[in-house]
Amino acid sequence: MNTEPACEHVVAVALDVPSYAKMQSGTATLEVLFDYSVAAATTPGLRILVPFGKQTLIGIVACAGKSEAAPRELRDARAVLDDIAPLSPGWLDLMRFAASYYQRSLGEVAVPALPVLLRRPESYRLGEDGQATSRSMELLRKRVLRLAAESPTTHERAPALNDAQRLAAGEITTALAAGSFAPFLLHGVTGSGKTEVYMAAIADAIGRGQQVLVLVPEINLAPPLERLLRARFGQTSVAALHSGMSDGERAANWIFAHEGHALILVGTRMAALASLPKLGLIVVDEEHDPSFKQQEGLRYSARDLAVVRASLEKIAIVLGSATPSLESWQLARRERYRLLALPERAVATASLPVIECIPTRRMVLEHGFSPRAREAIATSLGRREQVLVFVNRRGYAPVLNCAACGWISDCPRCSAHAVFHKADGLLHCHHCGWQARPPRTCPECGNADLAPLGRGTQRVEESLAASFPDARIGRLDRDASLKRGSAKALLERFHGGDIDILVGTQMLAKGHDFKNLTLVVVLDADSALYSHDFRAPERLFSNLTQVAGRAGRADKPGVVLVQTDFADHPLFAALRRHDFAGFASQLMDERKQAQLPPFTYQAIVRAEARKLADALEFLSHARQIAAELALELPLTVYDAVPMTLFRKAGAERAQLLIESAMRPALQRALPTLFLKLREIKWRGSWHIEVDPLEI
Numbered sequence: 129m130n131t132e133p134a135c136e137h138v139v140a141v142a143l144d145v146p147s148y149a150k151m152q153s154g155t156a157t158l159e160v161l162f163d164y165s166v167a168a169a170t171t172p173g174l175r176i177l178v179p180f181g182k183q184t185l186i187g188i189v190a191c192a193g194k195s196e197a198a199p200r201e202l203r204d205a206r207a208v209l210d211d212i213a214p215l216s217p218g219w220l221d222l223m224r225f226a227a228s229y230y231q232r233s234l235g236e237v238a239v240p241a242l243p244v245l246l247r248r249p250e251s252y253r254l255g256e257d258g259q260a261t262s263r264s265m266e267l268l269r270k271r272v273l274r275l276a277a278e279s280p281t282t283h284e285r286a287p288a289l290n291d292a293q294r295l296a297a298g299e300i301t302t303a304l305a306a307g308s309f310a311p312f313l314l315h316g317v318t319g320s321g322k323t324e325v326y327m328a329a330i331a332d333a334i335g336r337g338q339q340v341l342v343l344v345p346e347i348n349l350a351p352p353l354e355r356l357l358r359a360r361f362g363q364t365s366v367a368a369l370h371s372g373m374s375d376g377e378r379a380a381n382w383i384f385a386h387e388g389h390a391l392i393l394v395g396t397r398m399a400a401l402a403s404l405p406k407l408g409l410i411v412v413d414e415e416h417d418p419s420f421k422q423q424e425g426l427r428y429s430a431r432d433l434a435v436v437r438a439s440l441e442k443i444a445i446v447l448g449s450a451t452p453s454l455e456s457w458q459l460a461r462r463e464r465y466r467l468l469a470l471p472e473r474a475v476a477t478a479s480l481p482v483i484e485c486i487p488t489r490r491m492v493l494e495h496g497f498s499p500r501a502r503e504a505i506a507t508s509l510g511r512r513e514q515v516l517v518f519v520n521r522r523g524y525a526p527v528l529n530c531a532a533c534g535w536i537s538d539c540p541r542c543s544a545h546a547v548f549h550k551a552d553g554l555l556h557c558h559h560c561g562w563q564a565r566p567p568r569t570c571p572e573c574g575n576a577d578l579a580p581l582g583r584g585t586q587r588v589e590e591s592l593a594a595s596f597p598d599a600r601i602g603r604l605d606r607d608a609s610l611k612r613g614s615a616k617a618l619l620e621r622f623h624g625g626d627i628d629i630l631v632g633t634q635m636l637a638k639g640h641d642f643k644n645l646t647l648v649v650v651l652d653a654d655s656a657l658y659s660h661d662f663r664a665p666e667r668l669f670s671n672l673t674q675v676a677g678r679a680g681r682a683d684k685p686g687v688v689l690v691q692t693d694f695a696d697h698p699l700f701a702a703l704r705r706h707d708f709a710g711f712a713s714q715l716m717d718e719r720k721q722a723q724l725p726p727f728t729y730q731a732i733v734r735a736e737a738r739k740l741a742d743a744l745e746f747l748s749h750a751r752q753i754a755a756e757l758a759l760e761l762p763l764t765v766y767d768a769v770p771m772t773l774f775r776k777a778g779a780e781r782a783q784l785l786i787e788s789a790m791r792p793a794l795q796r797a798l799p800t801l802f803l804k805l806r807e808i809k810w811r812g813s814w815h816i817e818v819d820p821l822e823i
Contacts, residue, residue, distance in 0.1 A: 173214030207260035271380035283362035297328035318677020321474030338408025345417035369395035397430030481686030495591035525580030737812030
């Protein structure tokens with residue numbers, strides 16, 4: 129028995145090291161904290177410099193008190209870093225929830241949530257007095273001071289709200305005054321003025337001295353919203369957080385918000401984990417967008433964590449969309465969320481566009497365009513109106529093809545086709561980044577006549593230039609926006625009328641208000657209908673509704689032409705009626721009958737190895753463990769199967785799906801599954817993903 133006194137000055141530290149599980153009273157839990165001795169009492173939420181093995185790491189003090197370990201067993205912390213204010217208890221509670229829910233240690237969640245410059249131990253130097261100093265932090269402090277010294281912009285007047293907007297904004301501001309958890313689903317048709325409802329709520333929150341977090345799904349949506357916020361709230365400090373910023377910019381803006389100076393923080397999913405000590409309102413724009421789900425590392429949903437954060441902080445949250453996710457729609461139907469409706473466009477002279485489906489089966493298309501589409505483009509250009517052509521494939525052509533033997537260009541490292549990009553004359557894999565020059569002759573039969581098959585954005589742009597030589601044509605996709613600021617510059621040109629036809633992917637489908645855009649042409653709308661993914665119809669309807677909503681947003685009527693082989697499909701019938709509620713009801717009935725989300729909860733164990741057989745063998749052990757858990761818990765355990773893209777970057781992948789109609793039962797099973805999987809020795813890698821978006 130240990131008779132040495134417990135250490136008085138001890139801190140439990142969260143570190144970003146691989147989590148491991150242990151048994152406590154027969155229940156598996158994740159071990160998350162490491163004890164260190166410190167020279168004096170230390171506040172939870174401070175960063176701390178500690179030895180870990182042969183390394184020095186920066187961790188976060190999770191709690192302070194006494195340790196059961198003997199003093200000689202504890203290592204001394206090297207320095208407590210008090211160069212920024214402590215992270216708040218509310219922020220730590222959010223990190224604890226995320227760690228528990230997504231099956232990670234606290235340190236694996238909390239430490240990576242900090243900007244990279246705040247978690248680099250090598251940037252600190254220890255003086256003889258034991259104090260840690262950092263040149264990086266000195267430079268960051270200067271950046272923060274410059275942010276604080278920025279001159280206020282001109283304050284723009286808010287436009288008058290219509291009746292539906294006033295009603296929605298009034299309900300939100302009433303909730304803000306009550307100071308309790310209040311989740312809202314703002315369902316408004318495209319162009320209905322959801323942003324102005326956000327603005328009214330934001331004005332009320334900052335008037336109370338509270339901070340506001342505004343989340344958008346994509347980087348290119350953040351700068352225009354940031355400019356609008358700065359113009360509207362000229363005396364209020366606004367900061368941004370997204371991956372398009374440098375490490376220094378992100379760290380300075382994070383500190384600016386963390387210390388309460390920035391009252392409005394706008395950003396992508398990473399901003400959901402930012403520190404905001406005076407948070408009073410959260411807005412999630414385009415809440416349905418799958419980009420809010422992180423697909424590597426901590427696989428979290430920023431939207432879902434935002435709702436949890438609002439619940440923990442007892443504040444209001446507004447989820448806005450023209451096509452809400454079925455999960456949010458179901459919660460609104462069950463009155464867990466308050467549904468706010470904006471059924472009409474905000475501009476009195478604007479109306480929803482007319483949507484026409486063009487049957488293309490057995491139709492001869494000219495460079496992918498029907499005669500009706502080509503005629504409509506010519507008419508719009510003749511009226512000096514703008515056109516958007518939507519094709520959700522980047523590159524020149526999806527594949528190169530040999531007509532003689534059927535050979536198709538494939539990626540040698542992935543189970544996917546290699547896409548031909550005419551701009552650089554290379555084949556590209558959009559999954560692993562592999563590039564190569566295309567073969568001069570068919571590798572299978574020697575045929576020299578290799579031809580592009582299908583159409584990507586580059587090929588569509590080329591064919592439009594040939595058909596409409598006087599038109600000014602632009603293209604916006606991931607390839608065209610690689611250079612920093614290029615997407616912003618192109619969109620500004622389109623807004624300014626310097627581009628007549630804009631070709632693009634779903635980067636153009638949401639958040640943009642083009643006043644002179646009257647025609648949208650959608651090419652290749654059917655590919656999602658062939659998908660095995662049960663969410664594919666939901667995403668297709670959302671994408672088409674969003675891109676259609678770019679047309680006719682001002683005083684000129686809009687027309688949307690959708691080329692499809694299945695013009696009579698119920699999805700397109702609902703699209704023509706602008707009937708999201710009817711389409712969602714139909715999907716809900718199908719999901720309920722099949723017991724799919726949102727009527728069940730899912731987790732996936734994914735494994736990858738050099739050979740698919742090895743991954744499947746590992747998952748067979750995982751299935752056996754899960755099946756044993758299912759004897760005591762209401763779980764459904766499926767067979768392990770190869771992933772759709774079973775080979776990626778040379779590794780072969782498989783997955784095991786586990787479901788339950790009860791979320792607590794699934795959450796109870798996962799730590800035990802994690803613990804037992806860690807005991808299996810093999811050479812591959814694996815992870816557990818909770819609430820997967822792709823199966």
